[in-house]
Amino acid sequence: MAQDSKKLAGSVSRRQFLVASSAAGVAGLAGCSGQSSSETDAPATEEAETDAPETTTSTPEETSESSESSAPQMLTAEGSSTVYPIANKGSSYWNSNAPPSDGEYWGSNDESTVPGWDELGAPDMRLADYFASLYGFEPTETQANPAFATSIGLSHSGTGCKSVRDGLVDIGNSSGPITAELGISESEAEENYVDHVLGRDGQPVVVSKDVYDAGVTELTGEEVRQIYQDEITNWSEVGGHDQEIYVVGRAEGSGTDTSFRLNMLGSADASMEGVDTRKGQNQQVATVVQQNDGAIAYMALAFTGPEVQPIGIEFEGTLYAPDKSAEHTIFDSDYPLNRDLHQYTTVTEDTPSGTDMREAAFMNMFLTTFGQKLFVEDNNYIPLPDKDLQAEKDKLPSQA
Amino acid sequence: MNVLPNSDGAGLRAAARRGLRRGRDFVDETPPDALVTVTVAAVSLLAAFAGFLAVSSLTAVPFAVFLVATGYGWLRHQELTARVLTLTTTVSTILVLGLILVFIFAEAWPTVQYATVNVFGVPIPGLRLFIETRWSPVTPPIRYSLVPMIHGTVLVTIIATAVAAPLGVAAALFLSEIAPRTVREVVKPGVEILAGIPSIVYGFIGFTILSPWAADQFDIVGQGTYLFVGIVVGLMALPTVVSVAEDALNSVPESMKSGSLALGTTDWQTMTSITLPAAFSGVSAAVLLGVGRAIGETMAATVMLRGSPELTKPLYNVFYGNDTLTSLIAANYGDADGLQLSALFVAGVILFVTVLFLSIGSQYIEARMRRKLGGAD
Numbered sequence: 001m002a003q004d005s006k007k008l009a010g011s012v013s014r015r016q017f018l019v020a021s022s023a024a025g026v027a028g029l030a031g032c033s034g035q036s037s038s039e040t041d042a043p044a045t046e047e048a049e050t051d052a053p054e055t056t057t058s059t060p061e062e063t064s065e066s067s068e069s070s071a072p073q074m075l076t077a078e079g080s081s082t083v084y085p086i087a088n089k090g091s092s093y094w095n096s097n098a099p100p101s102d103g104e105y106w107g108s109n110d111e112s113t114v115p116g117w118d119e120l121g122a123p124d125m126r127l128a129d130y131f132a133s134l135y136g137f138e139p140t141e142t143q144a145n146p147a148f149a150t151s152i153g154l155s156h157s158g159t160g161c162k163s164v165r166d167g168l169v170d171i172g173n174s175s176g177p178i179t180a181e182l183g184i185s186e187s188e189a190e191e192n193y194v195d196h197v198l199g200r201d202g203q204p205v206v207v208s209k210d211v212y213d214a215g216v217t218e219l220t221g222e223e224v225r226q227i228y229q230d231e232i233t234n235w236s237e238v239g240g241h242d243q244e245i246y247v248v249g250r251a252e253g254s255g256t257d258t259s260f261r262l263n264m265l266g267s268a269d270a271s272m273e274g275v276d277t278r279k280g281q282n283q284q285v286a287t288v289v290q291q292n293d294g295a296i297a298y299m300a301l302a303f304t305g306p307e308v309q310p311i312g313i314e315f316e317g318t319l320y321a322p323d324k325s326a327e328h329t330i331f332d333s334d335y336p337l338n339r340d341l342h343q344y345t346t347v348t349e350d351t352p353s354g355t356d357m358r359e360a361a362f363m364n365m366f367l368t369t370f371g372q373k374l375f376v377e378d379n380n381y382i383p384l385p386d387k388d389l390q391a392e393k394d395k396l397p398s399q400a
Numbered sequence: 401m402n403v404l405p406n407s408d409g410a411g412l413r414a415a416a417r418r419g420l421r422r423g424r425d426f427v428d429e430t431p432p433d434a435l436v437t438v439t440v441a442a443v444s445l446l447a448a449f450a451g452f453l454a455v456s457s458l459t460a461v462p463f464a465v466f467l468v469a470t471g472y473g474w475l476r477h478q479e480l481t482a483r484v485l486t487l488t489t490t491v492s493t494i495l496v497l498g499l500i501l502v503f504i505f506a507e508a509w510p511t512v513q514y515a516t517v518n519v520f521g522v523p524i525p526g527l528r529l530f531i532e533t534r535w536s537p538v539t540p541p542i543r544y545s546l547v548p549m550i551h552g553t554v555l556v557t558i559i560a561t562a563v564a565a566p567l568g569v570a571a572a573l574f575l576s577e578i579a580p581r582t583v584r585e586v587v588k589p590g591v592e593i594l595a596g597i598p599s600i601v602y603g604f605i606g607f608t609i610l611s612p613w614a615a616d617q618f619d620i621v622g623q624g625t626y627l628f629v630g631i632v633v634g635l636m637a638l639p640t641v642v643s644v645a646e647d648a649l650n651s652v653p654e655s656m657k658s659g660s661l662a663l664g665t666t667d668w669q670t671m672t673s674i675t676l677p678a679a680f681s682g683v684s685a686a687v688l689l690g691v692g693r694a695i696g697e698t699m700a701a702t703v704m705l706r707g708s709p710e711l712t713k714p715l716y717n718v719f720y721g722n723d724t725l726t727s728l729i730a731a732n733y734g735d736a737d738g739l740q741l742s743a744l745f746v747a748g749v750i751l752f753v754t755v756l757f758l759s760i761g762s763q764y765i766e767a768r769m770r771r772k773l774g775g776a777d
Contacts, residue, residue: 252538277708
């Protein structure tokens with residue numbers, strides 16, 4: 001009897017659960033459909049209502065082909081956690097729309113000047129106002145109220161690519177090529193998406209000052225492999241002075257360690273017999289290289305300096321120089337320790353070029369010296385070399 | 401052989417009967433109201449613990465019942481409730497310790513199992529952790545030998561003891577027997593404050609100043625030597641040694657020293673032949689405590705050492721410092737996963753067992769000292 005009643009209770013609760021969950025499912029469905037319908041038409045009217053008083057004069061449909069809504073919508077992006085720091089920092093700067101007298105975030109004053117300020121021609125406009133005006137948006141001239149707001153979501157590369165494919169966001173952030181993320185062909189990707197590269201993720205090889213001064217300013221990929229696998233142990237073997245090599249690696253199993261093994265040593269589980277010390281953080285690596293003679297290491301570019309010199313690496317006959325204006329540089333995408341950080345936009349009927357004016361205004365910000373230094377390099381990523389910056393700018397629509 | 405278990409059984413039975421009688425007396429004497437309150441509190445706390453283990457969202461309910469019951473008990477039957485509460489705190493301390501132990505051992509188990517070696521057909525789990533010297537969590541063959549780290553810990557501990565023991569005991573002797581009162585009253589608290597300096601401060605000085613200097617002076621490839629880590633850790637352990645050893649020397653009865661002096665010995669002779677031998681076990685306990693600190697020291701070792709686990713060549717070479725058990729955990733916990741993470745727990749288990757034996761040892765010595773000197777009175 002006791003068992004029976006227990007069973008009964010169980011079935012009752014299960015039935016209750018089923019009822020409850022199906023109700024929840026219906027509610028969820030309702031929410032979904034509500035959302036999707038609102039996506040198609042509601043926000044345009046909503047935003048028109050709310051934004052109308054402030055931005056009646058700014059009518060970007062005159063300049064851009066996308067002309068369904070009367071006011072520019074919020075620019076949305078989401079995806080890779082690797083691209084996120086760059087895009088999100090840019091977005092935060094954009095949304096605050098700092099005045100040119102700020103000095104720290106935009107413009108210049110007695111105390112400080114943002115990098116690349118003179119190159120921009122020291123415009124007398126707020127941050128987002130300036131970049132938006134390049135693509136025909138009217139300046140708002142108010143704090144925290146740019147011509148259009150931007151929002152960056154955080155998920156994964158694959159999710160970002162899917163979201164931009166399905167039109168859920170304007171920009172899909174991805175640390176891998178969209179062909180791999182969505183499993184599509186090169187031609188299909190070229191037809192439907194525009195690939196904008198903001199910066200690169202990578203690890204230049206660095207040596208300590210004494211080694212650099214003794215004349216080791218470049219190594220071949222093979223030499224680096226031999227050094228890390230204990231086949232070369234003295235700098236004199238690669239044209240330097242007579243000094244044993246102090247080989248610095250990163251914590252075993254970390255992402256940096258794995259990608260170095262994979263790209264430089266041949267496989268993700270390649271041996272690293274020659275490593276004398278392993279450090280977990282870029283700062284520690286930089287200090288160790290600075291404090292010791294004969295050191296070699298790999299680390300984020302932002303921590304290099306006169307005491308910690310990035311060197312050129314020769315792969316298969318091509319020398320990648322640590323110089324932004326060289327023909328092949330360690331900032332290039334085909335430098336084996338680098339990978340591109342992408343922002344994908346879609347080709348639609350409204351924007352046959354693939355990049356509408358809002359996207360162009362926002363992304364152009366990253367392609368200036370200002371954006372490359374503050375958003376890319378300060379986040380420990382590798383800024384684009386000059387020729388790539390030009391190529392990326394050419395992908396954007398022409399400026400107003 | 402047959403007699404012992406029988407007598408044991410009889411003893412047990414008698415003890416059980418005594419306990420039962422005491423329990424019955426307790427129930428008879430306590431008012432039923434109080435008894436119910438305490439029982440409700442105990443049962444609800446047990447239920448809350450069970451809920452906690454089962455990660456139930458209803459854990460809060462029995463815990464609330466426990467709080468209400470103890471609150472009521474505190475107002476109505478304060479004495480009994482206080483007794484139960486203090487018992488509860490003691491039990492929960494032991495319980496928390498036990499849970500931590502179980503967790504560490506459970507987490508360590510996969511690597512121990514991975515390192516199973518067959519000896520004459522008998523599988524011995526974990527043996528390979530100690531008979532090989534290869535630590536290689538990424539490159540095959542993947543091995544998690546802890547021998548290099550144990551070697552590092554032993555070297556650092558020996559050097560640290562060599563620094564802390566003579567300096568510490570000498571300083572304690574001076575403070576306790578030679579120094580004037582005013583000096584002792586100023587210096588002793590000062591030494592104890594020294595013990596509170598965070599270890600990262602020592603480590604930072606070691607990393608930025610001592611290590612590069614040592615690498616330069618001894619012509620070492622790169623920085624990081626057991627020698628200087630040992631010295632720094634020894635200095636860190638010094639205040640502990642001084643403080644505990646001074647207490648031990650102080651606790652030698654004045655009558656023993658006076659008796660010796662009355663026989664015509666000098667102060668120094670009294671110190672070396674009476675005070676030190678009498679306090680020997682206490683001084684050893686002080687050194688052992690210092691050693692315990694040296695073994696467990698993490699921050700200074702992690703920033704100063706190289707973090708590439710391998711044995712030095714030759715084994716007694718202290719000019720290269722690779723890794724200790726603690727620095728291995730501190731340097732790798734962020735990036736490790738799977739078996740590597742489990743191997744770090746094995747390092748934790750080894751540390752735990754070592755420090756456990758050290759503290760039991762020092763407590764045993766202290767107890768012996770108290771017996772010996774207590775008997776002299």
